[in-house]
Amino acid sequence: MTDTHTPSPVVADAPTAPVQTCRSCAAPLSHTLVDLGLSPLCETFIDAADAERGEVFYPLRAMVCDGCWLVQVGDYVAPDVIFDDTYPYFASYSDSWLAHARRYVDAMVDRLQLDESSRVVEVGSNDGYMLQYMVQRGIPSLGVDPTANTAAAAKEKGVDTLVDFFGLDVAKRLVAEGWSADLVAGKNVMAQVPDLNDFVAGLAELVSPTGTVTIEFPHLVTMIEELEFDTIYHEHFSYFSLVAVQDVYARHGLVVTDVEELSTHGGSLRVYAQRSDGNPDVAPSVDALLARERELGVDTLAFYEDFAGDVARIRHELVGFLQDARAQGKHVVGYGAPGKGNTLLNHAAIRSDLLEYLVDRNPVKHGRLTPGTRIPIFPPDRLAETKPDVILIMPWNLREEIAAQLAYTREWGAELMVAIPQLTTL
Numbered sequence: 001m002t003d004t005h006t007p008s009p010v011v012a013d014a015p016t017a018p019v020q021t022c023r024s025c026a027a028p029l030s031h032t033l034v035d036l037g038l039s040p041l042c043e044t045f046i047d048a049a050d051a052e053r054g055e056v057f058y059p060l061r062a063m064v065c066d067g068c069w070l071v072q073v074g075d076y077v078a079p080d081v082i083f084d085d086t087y088p089y090f091a092s093y094s095d096s097w098l099a100h101a102r103r104y105v106d107a108m109v110d111r112l113q114l115d116e117s118s119r120v121v122e123v124g125s126n127d128g129y130m131l132q133y134m135v136q137r138g139i140p141s142l143g144v145d146p147t148a149n150t151a152a153a154a155k156e157k158g159v160d161t162l163v164d165f166f167g168l169d170v171a172k173r174l175v176a177e178g179w180s181a182d183l184v185a186g187k188n189v190m191a192q193v194p195d196l197n198d199f200v201a202g203l204a205e206l207v208s209p210t211g212t213v214t215i216e217f218p219h220l221v222t223m224i225e226e227l228e229f230d231t232i233y234h235e236h237f238s239y240f241s242l243v244a245v246q247d248v249y250a251r252h253g254l255v256v257t258d259v260e261e262l263s264t265h266g267g268s269l270r271v272y273a274q275r276s277d278g279n280p281d282v283a284p285s286v287d288a289l290l291a292r293e294r295e296l297g298v299d300t301l302a303f304y305e306d307f308a309g310d311v312a313r314i315r316h317e318l319v320g321f322l323q324d325a326r327a328q329g330k331h332v333v334g335y336g337a338p339g340k341g342n343t344l345l346n347h348a349a350i351r352s353d354l355l356e357y358l359v360d361r362n363p364v365k366h367g368r369l370t371p372g373t374r375i376p377i378f379p380p381d382r383l384a385e386t387k388p389d390v391i392l393i394m395p396w397n398l399r400e401e402i403a404a405q406l407a408y409t410r411e412w413g414a415e416l417m418v419a420i421p422q423l424t425t426l
């Protein structure tokens, strides 16, 4: 008999096959951290004109590699589908992120003695939010970013930007053009790279023998301990511990030389590295953090075991609260429409019957609907016009900044809340 199997009509073609091996060390992947079901791309906001059209949902499942301990999402969506010209994330809309970028520039200029003879390259430079401060100090700087609309915004700030995906080929080209760099910076970009080994090989190629690489990313330990499951989405391929970073860096001749813990994005690491052929000194902070991670059990499966159950608890808690609020006739809305808000909304199947609307400062999102859940997005003025009873702050990492901005909503008695790591009134 011939094979009679035909694909189910509901299955959309995946542009690439799901990853079955680790994107860092290539070991087979068999351990699920959490299965979040099906979700659309979390930054694909829907135009009102498309409200009657369908959209594609992809599996969203995080796996943990027991070879190198990289946590990762399967390769379900091709990167050029994700980072096209409509990618709406502009870093400059967050005041606290801009302040963070400015402090970073001050610290690096000081630490690395950067001046007009230096070369600084930022990979994932977005709208030039960080490099603008390097340029203002007269330090030759170049951004690399695959998204044309954010690169155009960077050019308006005087930040020259190469529109491309960073990797070994781009690094070789830049070195040939005189951009062998004293500082290669990357903030929240390494997690969004599908081909991790090519990206790290590019960092090692681009940095000069005496230069420094700094990469910032949300710390996996914080994600697990604080139950930040909404930072899991298709655009966010990798979730790093220092143990996992050291492993991929070593493969490409980079030595971790220092590490700082930052409060950004709920708890991030800034990892410094240099080429091994430059005989770098290693600060005590590196062994100290590696020892702490191992003590917590980052390199054991036990560390990851309770996460999925805790995520289910958060989902039930939030949905129960929203249903009760609705039964009591309360109006509940959300502040902020970040990508990660959409992981939470889709996973918990929260639509506009439970959360009437979202507001966001980014005008690109106004008049659009959230992917999957189709909740309308308005400018923040909408809050004062409708005076909701409860405002759920979606970007919990900015809860203090946003609660301060929303102080005026206390006048009509609005309650400000976050859902993660547990439902809390601020």
Ligand SMILES: [Zn+2]
Pocket (backbone or CB within 6 Å): 022, 023, 024, 025, 026, 027, 065, 066, 067, 068, 069, 070
């Ligand atoms: Zn691995």
